[in-house]
Amino acid sequence: MSTTEETIKDIVVKIVHCEREVLTPESTFQDMKADSLDMVQVLVALEDEFGIEIPDEDAQKFKNFSDFVTYVEARIAEKK
Amino acid sequence: MLRGKVALVTGSSRGIGRAIALKLAKEGADIIINFFRRREAAEQTAEDIEKLGVTAKVIRANVGNPEKIDEMFDTILSSFGHLDILVNNAASGLPRSALDLDTKVWEWTMDINARALLLCAQRAVKLMEGRGGKIVAITSLGSSLVWPGYIAIGVSKATLEALTRYLAIELAPKNICVNAVGASLVPTEVGLAYARGGQLGDDSTWQTTPAGRMVSPEDIANVVAFLCSEEAFMIRGQTVIVDGGTSSAPFGFTHKGEGD
Ligand SMILES: NC(=O)c1ccc[n+]([C@@H]2O[C@H](COP(=O)([O-])OP(=O)(O)OC[C@H]3O[C@@H](n4cnc5c(N)ncnc54)[C@H](OP(=O)(O)O)[C@@H]3O)[C@@H](O)[C@H]2O)c1
Numbered sequence: 641m642s643t644t645e646e647t648i649k650d651i652v653v654k655i656v657h658c659e660r661e662v663l664t665p666e667s668t669f670q671d672m673k674a675d676s677l678d679m680v681q682v683l684v685a686l687e688d689e690f691g692i693e694i695p696d697e698d699a700q701k702f703k704n705f706s707d708f709v710t711y712v713e714a715r716i717a718e719k720k
Numbered sequence: 721m722l723r724g725k726v727a728l729v730t731g732s733s734r735g736i737g738r739a740i741a742l743k744l745a746k747e748g749a750d751i752i753i754n755f756f757r758r759r760e761a762a763e764q765t766a767e768d769i770e771k772l773g774v775t776a777k778v779i780r781a782n783v784g785n786p787e788k789i790d791e792m793f794d795t796i797l798s799s800f801g802h803l804d805i806l807v808n809n810a811a812s813g814l815p816r817s818a819l820d821l822d823t824k825v826w827e828w829t830m831d832i833n834a835r836a837l838l839l840c841a842q843r844a845v846k847l848m849e850g851r852g853g854k855i856v857a858i859t860s861l862g863s864s865l866v867w868p869g870y871i872a873i874g875v876s877k878a879t880l881e882a883l884t885r886y887l888a889i890e891l892a893p894k895n896i897c898v899n900a901v902g903a904s905l906v907p908t909e910v911g912l913a914y915a916r917g918g919q920l921g922d923d924s925t926w927q928t929t930p931a932g933r934m935v936s937p938e939d940i941a942n943v944v945a946f947l948c949s950e951e952a953f954m955i956r957g958q959t960v961i962v963d964g965g966t967s968s969a970p971f972g973f974t975h976k977g978e979g980d
Binding site for chain 2 (some may be wrong): 676677680681683684695696697699
């Protein structure tokens with residue numbers, strides 16, 4: 641598992657207060673029991689952590705946890 | 721006319737903020753468009769504003785975060801050097817009842833809707849020093865009337881209106897006019913989502929006003945532009961209600977004309 645993925649998990653667990661085990665690549669926001677405010681706060685925390693921007697236009701396409709990780713990794717790679 | 725003036729409209733990527741930005745641009749002001757999540761919408765607004773022959777600058781900042789407010793004002797300082805108009809329009813919140821309102825939603829809503837005016841005003845005043853300015857906050861009838869599920873936002877708007885009065889008096893000697901514009905339901909994305917959430921009853925209960933139609937974003941923008949004009953110089957610390965008469969008609973508005 642990549643360190644990026646670990647960091648994302650840390651952030652989701654902290655904000656959504658879900659169990660870490662819930663976060664598999666397929667888990668959806670319903671699985672995480674995240675409401676819309678949780679979601680925005682997760683996105684903002686990821687932006688601050690990785691120094692990237694995740695506009696709503698992109699975030700709306702995320703369906704599960706692995707979409708998050710793939711997107712964040714791609715944006716980090718773009719920055720380098 | 722606002723030619724040569726610089727105006728910041730928070731939350732102006734879409735909705736009422738966008739209408740205010742366009743109106744002030746039509747009056748000749750250069751516009752700083754602030755947004756949080758929707759970059760494409762903000763850039764579209766900037767493009768539409770530049771077609772009016774003024775400058776538009778897009779700055780992303782979550783106004784709920786003091787550091788981001790500071791960064792936004794640092795950018796305004798370096799790009800424009802001063803500011804003439806601050807419109808505190810950005811708002812957020814979630815439907816809750818009093819018994820379900822947790823500290824997370826409370827803080828989120830208060831920080832974005834109310835504290836942001838204080839922090840933006842503190843920075844804006846420095847950029848208005850020696851030249852005067854106008855500050856207008858956008859508020860809602862839900863600050864004094866009870867709207868279903870609206871407690872978090874309603875309470876934050878009541879704070880915003882109190883803040884408006886305090887700022888108006890403290891900033892009066894600096895030649896800065898501070899006022900608020902309060903709206904009833906306006907059919908923007910959030911306005912419609914709230915109304916269609918079902919809590920307001922069927923469509924006919926909210927789709928009109930005694931004035932015969934809903935309040936539009938442009939109705940709000942017109943009053944903001946007036947408050948930013950010299951003609952409004954003696955209006956201080958007020959909340960001007962733009963609601964087509966709704967708040968004066970608690971029993972509804974079924975008047976059909978003379979003799980009915
Ligand atoms: N619509 C109504 O029925 C109604 C009634 C009474 C009062 N109002 C007031 O009118 C104002 C505008 O409402 P609206 O209906 O136009 O809302 P809207 O369509 O939801 O637009 C909200 C705007 O605020 C921005 N925003 C949200 N959170 C922000 C944050 N944390 N930092 C910076 N910008 C943020 C949004 O940016 P993004 O596009 O980037 O998300 C967007 O530009 C608000 O103060 C609202 O309370 C509205």
